[in-house]
Amino acid sequence: MEHTGIHELSAAYALDALAGDERREFEGHLTHCPDCRATVASFQETASALAHQVDMPPPPPSLRDRILEQARRERSNVVPLRPRWALPATATVAAVAACAAIGLGIWAASLNNRLGDRPEAVGLIGAQGSLIVNPSGEGTLVVRNVDPAPPGETYEIWVIQAGTPVPAGTFAGGDRVAVTLTRKIPDGAIVAVTLERAGGVAKPTTTPLFRTGAV
Amino acid sequence: MARDLAHLSDEALVALVARADDSALAELYDRFGHVAYGLALRVVRDPALAEDAVQEAFLAIWRSAARFVPERAKASTWILTLVHRRAVDVVRREEPRRTEPLEAAPQPSANLTEDEAWLRLRRSRVQEALRRLPDQQREALELAYFGGFTQSELAERLGEPLGTIKSRMFTGLARLRELLADTGREEERWNTPEFTS
Numbered sequence: 001m002e003h004t005g006i007h008e009l010s011a012a013y014a015l016d017a018l019a020g021d022e023r024r025e026f027e028g029h030l031t032h033c034p035d036c037r038a039t040v041a042s043f044q045e046t047a048s049a050l051a052h053q054v055d056m057p058p059p060p061p062s063l064r065d066r067i068l069e070q071a072r073r074e075r076s077n078v079v080p081l082r083p084r085w086a087l088p089a090t091a092t093v094a095a096v097a098a099c100a101a102i103g104l105g106i107w108a109a110s111l112n113n114r115l116g117d118r119p120e121a122v123g124l125i126g127a128q129g130s131l132i133v134n135p136s137g138e139g140t141l142v143v144r145n146v147d148p149a150p151p152g153e154t155y156e157i158w159v160i161q162a163g164t165p166v167p168a169g170t171f172a173g174g175d176r177v178a179v180t181l182t183r184k185i186p187d188g189a190i191v192a193v194t195l196e197r198a199g200g201v202a203k204p205t206t207t208p209l210f211r212t213g214a215v
Numbered sequence: 216m217a218r219d220l221a222h223l224s225d226e227a228l229v230a231l232v233a234r235a236d237d238s239a240l241a242e243l244y245d246r247f248g249h250v251a252y253g254l255a256l257r258v259v260r261d262p263a264l265a266e267d268a269v270q271e272a273f274l275a276i277w278r279s280a281a282r283f284v285p286e287r288a289k290a291s292t293w294i295l296t297l298v299h300r301r302a303v304d305v306v307r308r309e310e311p312r313r314t315e316p317l318e319a320a321p322q323p324s325a326n327l328t329e330d331e332a333w334l335r336l337r338r339s340r341v342q343e344a345l346r347r348l349p350d351q352q353r354e355a356l357e358l359a360y361f362g363g364f365t366q367s368e369l370a371e372r373l374g375e376p377l378g379t380i381k382s383r384m385f386t387g388l389a390r391l392r393e394l395l396a397d398t399g400r401e402e403e404r405w406n407t408p409e410f411t412s
Contacts, residue, residue: 041288048292051298056256070274
């Protein structure tokens, strides 16, 4: 499609008036069209002003409680749990949650950022720090105040895509850890860290201690 | 652990949410929950579905706050965009589509809180801006945004070529952006610290 034609779709996209396949196609266009990204960002601001147009009753108070309760429950999924549990179920849940978040649409801002020159930093859930990902998918995990791994054990990093964790490096812990992942991070994957036996294992045997949101 | 987050900007709250601070999520909900629910309800036309859409959107905020880039967009836009996308996806799953108008519930006018008063001012400005749009552009914007229709469904519904609908939405949104920018400048003037603190 010629550019002016597709540029016009910025409005339909901002209004969420594209069908699923059209939406995906336009998001593909956005990845290499800074003009359209800028138009979408400004149109989304205009469109969201429409939300203020109508006088509607307030939500029931229970909704607030439900949201906060669910949010806290998700966070507690990633704190250390003993006794040990097999990871795959947890990882799948987390990966599904991550995909659900992405399914809400590629947010133009994050898209912009991912395609820009500077790396993207993704916060960690369950620990202080972030995962820095450059546009080609290479990642560095930066985390603070991680207790040294017990003797005979190591922290192992996992890149989890579509519910399948693959090993991406190990580290010993410490006040300031910066470790480059041995594996590229595909779009939509999450990165998690478990405690494993020294030397690392091929598949996680414990629940994640902390993780990122979707990268 | 009650902390006063009221002085923080929306963007600062999102940054705290990215660090899994649930009190910041609560504050964001307190700021945007009402507008978010109103938007979702207007789109999905069913209180239970509207609650689902708002809940999913706020959990998406919780999970993906780290991806928010304040240089690129306002937090309020990000949040309402997530809510709207969620609501539209919900309504498109529901068949048949309900199209009867939903009565807005007028709020009691006495004892407005300051927030409600600002909301009301904002609302009257958006309504005024919409009134100044040509009818066909306003219709296209409202059906798309509140009806959850795709552009192709709109073309069919309005009996117009798809190209006409696309350009109505584009021109309408561009014009609305101008009109809101005009009122926004006015609002900014009144919303400066010497008037609000």
